Amino acid sequence: MRGVNRPLRWEIEDQMKLHGYSLNQVAELAGINAGNLSRALNGVARSITIGQLDVLAQLFGKAPGWLYELYIEECISEEKWSRRRLIPYLVRCAELGRHDCIGPVISKLLDNSKNVSIIFAAAEQLFQTEKLREAEHFYQVVIDETKDSFSEMLAVSHYRLFLIAQGTDAEKNWRAVIRFEPFRKRLLEHHQLAALLNLTKACFALQKWDEVKKFADELAKLSMALCRTREKVESERHLIYYYGIGLLFKSIALEKQELYDDAKKYVYSYASLEWPEPLDEEGQKEVEMFGIWGKANLYTLEVLTGNEGIIDEYADYLASLNWLEDILAGLITILKSANTYGFSVDHVLSRFSEAILAFHSFDDDLILSDRHIRFRYHNAIYEFRHGRIEAGLDETLHCLSLAHNMSRNEDYVRCTALFEQYKAYASEQQIASFLKYPVRAV
Missing domain, CATH: 1.25.40 (Serine Threonine Protein Phosphatase 5, Tetratricopeptide repeat)
Incomplete structure (x- = not known):
C-alpha cells in the first residue's frame, strides 16, 4: 500500500513492473530521454517534468493528475524552489482542479515574499490560455501578499481581475471598475491604453457617463502623448485608434447627457482625425473607419434634436x-x-x-x-x-x-x-x- 511520503519514483517503478515495461521501453513510449529517466528513478536527479508525468499517467492508464500530490518533491530540494517546475505544476493543478495540491504549495511559497512572482507567472500563463477562472485565485493571492502598492505585478493583477469580472452582471462589473480604477496609472503604457479602453467600455455599458468622459479623456491624451515621444509602443491597435476611440466615447457620453452641441465638436474631431506624424496603411484604415462612424453619429445627433x-x-x-x-x-x-x-x-x-x-x-x-x-x-x-x-x-x-x-x-x-x-x-x-x-x- 502506498504511503503518503512514498517517493514518486517508487510509484513509477511499481507501475513499470505491473505492466512489464523495461526502463528503455517506458522511455521510448513516453518520449523521455532514457538517461534522464534512469537518473530520476535512481534518485540521482529530479528530472521528471509535469508534462512527462502526465504522459506516464496516460501510459499506465491512470487519470490526469496522477501522483500530483507527490510531484512537489520534484520542485523542492533542500528548501530550494525550482521555478521552472513549479510554474507548470501550478498551472496543471489549476487546469485539473487539484486544489488539494495548490493550497499546500502556495502556503510554502509564501514563506518567502519573493516567491509571489512564481504565483503571478502561473496566473499569467493561465490567463493567456483563457483559463480565466483558474487564474483568478492566483491573482488574488498576489494582491493579498504584495506589500508594495506601486508594484507593476500588483497593478497587472488588479487589471486581470477587472477583465475576468466583466460580464453581463452590471453590479459585479461596477464593483470591478471601482476596485481597479486606483491602479490604472501604475501599469506599463501599452497596458494603460488597453485598460483605459476597457474601463471606458465598462462604464459605457453601465451608463456612468461622467466616468466614461474621464477615462475617454485619459485615453485620448495618453495615446497622443505616446505618439509625441517618438518611441515605439507595443499596442494591439495603431495609436491613432486609441486617440479616435477616446474622442468617440467622449462624444457619446455628452450625447447621452443631451449636450448635443458639445458632442458634435468631438464627432467632427474624430470624423476627420489629424495626427502629428505620417500614417502607415494601418493608421489610414483606422482614420477611414472613424470617418464612417463620424458620419453615422452626426446623423444620430440630427435625429436626436x-x-x-x-x-x-x-x-x-x-x-x-x-x-x-x-x-x-x-x-x-x-x-x-x-x-x-x-x-x-x-x-x-x-x-x-x-x-x-x-x-x-x-x-x-x-x-x-x-x-x-x-x-x-x-x-x-x-x-x-x-x-x-x-x-x-x-x-x-x-x-x-x-x-x-x-x-x-x-x-x-x-x-x-x-x-x-x-x-x-x-x-x-x-x-x-x-x-x-x-x-x-x-
Whole structure:
C-alpha cells in the first residue's frame, strides 16, 4: 500500500513492473530521454517534468493528475524552489482542479515574499490560455501578499481581475471598475491604453457617463502623448485608434447627457482625425473607419434634436452599412427621437423587422446587451404612445427579463414601473409573466 511520503519514483517503478515495461521501453513510449529517466528513478536527479508525468499517467492508464500530490518533491530540494517546475505544476493543478495540491504549495511559497512572482507567472500563463477562472485565485493571492502598492505585478493583477469580472452582471462589473480604477496609472503604457479602453467600455455599458468622459479623456491624451515621444509602443491597435476611440466615447457620453452641441465638436474631431506624424496603411484604415462612424453619429445627433426629415436618409445609411450592431444603435436613436417629438417611425421598424428579431444574439455582450435593453424600453414606450398597449406590455416584459438576467437594477425598477402603469390592460398571461419577477427597490 502506498504511503503518503512514498517517493514518486517508487510509484513509477511499481507501475513499470505491473505492466512489464523495461526502463528503455517506458522511455521510448513516453518520449523521455532514457538517461534522464534512469537518473530520476535512481534518485540521482529530479528530472521528471509535469508534462512527462502526465504522459506516464496516460501510459499506465491512470487519470490526469496522477501522483500530483507527490510531484512537489520534484520542485523542492533542500528548501530550494525550482521555478521552472513549479510554474507548470501550478498551472496543471489549476487546469485539473487539484486544489488539494495548490493550497499546500502556495502556503510554502509564501514563506518567502519573493516567491509571489512564481504565483503571478502561473496566473499569467493561465490567463493567456483563457483559463480565466483558474487564474483568478492566483491573482488574488498576489494582491493579498504584495506589500508594495506601486508594484507593476500588483497593478497587472488588479487589471486581470477587472477583465475576468466583466460580464453581463452590471453590479459585479461596477464593483470591478471601482476596485481597479486606483491602479490604472501604475501599469506599463501599452497596458494603460488597453485598460483605459476597457474601463471606458465598462462604464459605457453601465451608463456612468461622467466616468466614461474621464477615462475617454485619459485615453485620448495618453495615446497622443505616446505618439509625441517618438518611441515605439507595443499596442494591439495603431495609436491613432486609441486617440479616435477616446474622442468617440467622449462624444457619446455628452450625447447621452443631451449636450448635443458639445458632442458634435468631438464627432467632427474624430470624423476627420489629424495626427502629428505620417500614417502607415494601418493608421489610414483606422482614420477611414472613424470617418464612417463620424458620419453615422452626426446623423444620430440630427435625429436626436428632432430633425424628422432626415429619418429616411438615416435609415438608408444604416441599411447600407448592413451591420446589425449599428442598426440596433440607430433604431434606439430613432425611437428615442420619435418618443420625444411625437412622430411615427412604423415604416422604419417594419423595414428592419428581421434585424430586430436577431437582437437577442447580443445578450452575451457587455455593451450590445445594454443597447438591447434600451431598444426594448424605448420601443415599449413607442408602442404605448401609439395605442398598441398589448405590444407595449410585451416589449416591457422583454426588457424586464433582460434587466433581471443582467442584474440591471435601475432598468429593472424602471420596467416594473412602466408595466404597473398599464397593468390594468394586461392579459392574464402577461400578468402571470410579470408576477414571476421579484419586487426590487432602487
